[in-house]
Amino acid sequence: MTLPGSAGELTLNAAQRAAVEHGTGPLLVLAGAGSGKTRVLTARVARIVDALGVAPHRVLAVTFTNKAAGEMRERIARLLGAEPRGMWIGTFHGLGARMLRLHAERVGRTAEYTIYDEDDTLTVVRRLMERAKVSIKDFAPKAVAAAISDAKNALVTPAEYERLAMTPLAKAVSAVYAALEPVLRAQNAVSFDDLLVLPVQLLTEHADLRAHYAARFEHLLVDEYQDTNHAQYEFVRLIAGPQGNVAVVGDDDQSIYGWRGADVRNILDFERDYPGARVVRLEENYRSTPGILALANVVIAQNTARRGKTLRATRPAGEPVTVLKALDDRDEADAIAEAIEIRRMNLRERPSEMAVLYRTNAQSRGIEESLRRRGIPYRLVGAVRFYDRREVRDLLAWLRLAANPADDEAFRRAITVPRRGIGEATVELMAESARALGIPLLGMTRRAGELEGVRPATRQALGDIARLADRFRASAADASVDQLILEILQATGYDEALRAEGPEGLDRLDNVRAMVEGAAETVVDDGGELGLRPLDHFLQKAMLVTAADQLGADADAVTLMTVHTAKGLEYPVIFVAGMEDGLFPLARAFDDPELLEEERRLLYVAITRAERKLTLTWAMTRRRNGELMPGMLSSFLSPVPKELYDAQLTSRLRGSASACAYPTPAMRRPGSPMTRPAAWAAPTEEESQVAPIYVKGARVRHKAFGSGTILDLAGSGRDAKVTIEFDDETVGRKRLVVAFAGLERDDE
Numbered sequence: 068m069t070l071p072g073s074a075g076e077l078t079l080n081a082a083q084r085a086a087v088e089h090g091t092g093p094l095l096v097l098a099g100a101g102s103g104k105t106r107v108l109t110a111r112v113a114r115i116v117d118a119l120g121v122a123p124h125r126v127l128a129v130t131f132t133n134k135a136a137g138e139m140r141e142r143i144a145r146l147l148g149a150e151p152r153g154m155w156i157g158t159f160h161g162l163g164a165r166m167l168r169l170h171a172e173r174v175g176r177t178a179e180y181t182i183y184d185e186d187d188t189l190t191v192v193r194r195l196m197e198r199a200k201v202s203i204k205d206f207a208p209k210a211v212a213a214a215i216s217d218a219k220n221a222l223v224t225p226a227e228y229e230r231l232a233m234t235p236l237a238k239a240v241s242a243v244y245a246a247l248e249p250v251l252r253a254q255n256a257v258s259f260d261d262l263l264v265l266p267v268q269l270l271t272e273h274a275d276l277r278a279h280y281a282a283r284f285e286h287l288l289v290d291e292y293q294d295t296n297h298a299q300y301e302f303v304r305l306i307a308g309p310q311g312n313v314a315v316v317g318d319d320d321q322s323i324y325g326w327r328g329a330d331v332r333n334i335l336d337f338e339r340d341y342p343g344a345r346v347v348r349l350e351e352n353y354r355s356t357p358g359i360l361a362l363a364n365v366v367i368a369q370n371t372a373r374r375g376k377t378l379r380a381t382r383p384a385g386e387p388v389t390v391l392k393a394l395d396d397r398d399e400a401d402a403i404a405e406a407i408e409i410r411r412m413n414l415r416e417r418p419s420e421m422a423v424l425y426r427t428n429a430q431s432r433g434i435e436e437s438l439r440r441r442g443i444p445y446r447l448v449g450a451v452r453f454y455d456r457r458e459v460r461d462l463l464a465w466l467r468l469a470a471n472p473a474d475d476e477a478f479r480r481a482i483t484v485p486r487r488g489i490g491e492a493t494v495e496l497m498a499e500s501a502r503a504l505g506i507p508l509l510g511m512t513r514r515a516g517e518l519e520g521v522r523p524a525t526r527q528a529l530g531d532i533a534r535l536a537d538r539f540r541a542s543a544a545d546a547s548v549d550q551l552i553l554e555i556l557q558a559t560g561y562d563e564a565l566r567a568e569g570p571e572g573l574d575r576l577d578n579v580r581a582m583v584e585g586a587a588e589t590v591v592d593d594g595g596e597l598g599l600r601p602l603d604h605f606l607q608k609a610m611l612v613t614a615a616d617q618l619g620a621d622a623d624a625v626t627l628m629t630v631h632t633a634k635g636l637e638y639p640v641i642f643v644a645g646m647e648d649g650l651f652p653l654a655r656a657f658d659d660p661e662l663l664e665e666e667r668r669l670l671y672v673a674i675t676r677a678e679r680k681l682t683l684t685w686a687m688t689r690r691r692n693g694e695l696m697p698g699m700l701s702s703f704l705s706p707v708p709k710e711l712y713d714a715q716l717t718s719r720l721r722g723s724a725s726a727c728a729y730p731t732p733a734m735r736r737p738g739s740p741m742t743r744p745a746a747w748a749a750p751t752e753e754e755s756q757v758a759p760i761y762v763k764g765a766r767v768r769h770k771a772f773g774s775g776t777i778l779d780l781a782g783s784g785r786d787a788k789v790t791i792e793f794d795d796e797t798v799g800r801k802r803l804v805v806a807f808a809g810l811e812r813d814d815e
Contacts, residue, residue: 281308
């Protein structure tokens, strides 16, 4: 296959070529992990434009991250030898925002509308709860906001929600949900969920728009189709139109976002929705070694709700998969850090080539501590995002107010940076008057003289706010965003306020500088879209950034993150920590067959992130919620033949009598199907040989206390205790719990 501007013939295997060269009609590409789906997507778009002669502006490509959209556009441009001008390429939310800009008036907004993120929406929800007399003590605002979000993504209207509301929580949510849209409309704002819901509303309620987009986009391509929710499903269906030239690429085995509304049935039932669809399976894996893929295939084969495919390796054999058993979570973390250090020293592997994945964020703390003790650089993905930092959100409030004077949430934050003596009581008084007059809070600053009981100094401060907002709005018409930020910093005195905070404030100023630099680099080339000011473009970009979009750090450091965050990434060396029942899978999954299968898909995702070395770790005991709990190897690994992995013990466990202490069946979770692989059915020969270390008179070594002699033993299993007389007189005699002492034999 040769395309203009390409470096010659694009290399494709038979299945990839079949997907790329498919003509018209619906197409489902089941793309296994590491099977080259991005290559297929971009090559198919290029072929549609080049070989089929379809104009770029008649092609719509949907991805799930801004990073993926940018990479797709760059690859298509390279294949075609020119920019695909006019082509819509972006995320569901980004494309929804673009469509709303063009037709904002049909949903009661203007093109200058503000996108409210989760925090903004939560603030509005809390205020509406107070207005509706819904107690925030009885119902958490976050729970109410989450329920509304779920309803929106499922396209459940406030009226329908009210009809279905049976529980006290649902009735409370219903009251807030019904009041939310009028408030957002009055503030010329939309929630993040509305970027999906309102475009579907536009296409559903306006036949002319539905016909327009169905005719314009002759070909529709969707990436990661297994992660679509109901609103995204409807968006695709409505735009695909009667011609049905929709090609979706996805992997039902990697559907891991059911908790946020993704419906795996969208990909499982594709042929029902699009009769006559062609199905192509991409099963050749270009990422992982055969041993890693063999493990992945066995694990995922246990699921029943799947289309079925088997990954085939194209790489030569490599290191075996390791399943590492640890004494406890601290031992597990130390063992991971030790393995990373050994690979750095012996194999000359860089920290950036390695990643540690875990099921829950709480697991990172111990791993971080172990890496720090060894001086191993790491970066924690999932910490506070740049655009979530206080100083950045403060400046964004002023930018949002300059872009949209009706943004009441931006106004409430802007008046506090820096503080101007405008208290909450004054703001609430303004809010009541503003609602009565039908104007935004900023409008009330120009009528501060009408507010009774407000001090002259406060009226002056409100007047200053109005003048600043007018000034910044005027500047936004033709100034670049970085210039506007600098103007805001100086005019408001915010830079001086940060300096006054001392060292922490100086660190925040560094983040402000980074924000200015980022704004300067923003390119206002949004696929040929007209009428979008630089400020609007910058705000839209800032509000649509996702955690996955911020992973491009250049630091040579080990990456720590949850498996969910690792979706779509790959590393030469992967450690998956916490492979125990109750943690991976989570305990609640045993009562929900669908959730259990999603947890297994999550493990499949974790396994297939590894290129050449995979290590799965688990601990015999783990401290959870302040309590030391016994652990059992994850039942997800029970069907795996023992020849597919190398079972190992940590060095601490090899030197501990507790290696012989296994959780009994009585310790297992009631009703859990967990079974222990044969490799852990009984103490190994190696474990039995080291047991005599714990006898009276034996010499042992402790990491902190040095060498000593065992004087006495008490208890058994993980409750075993030992009394040791240490050689160092300043340490003396100590009584230690064997399970946590980390003792080693001292043969010197």
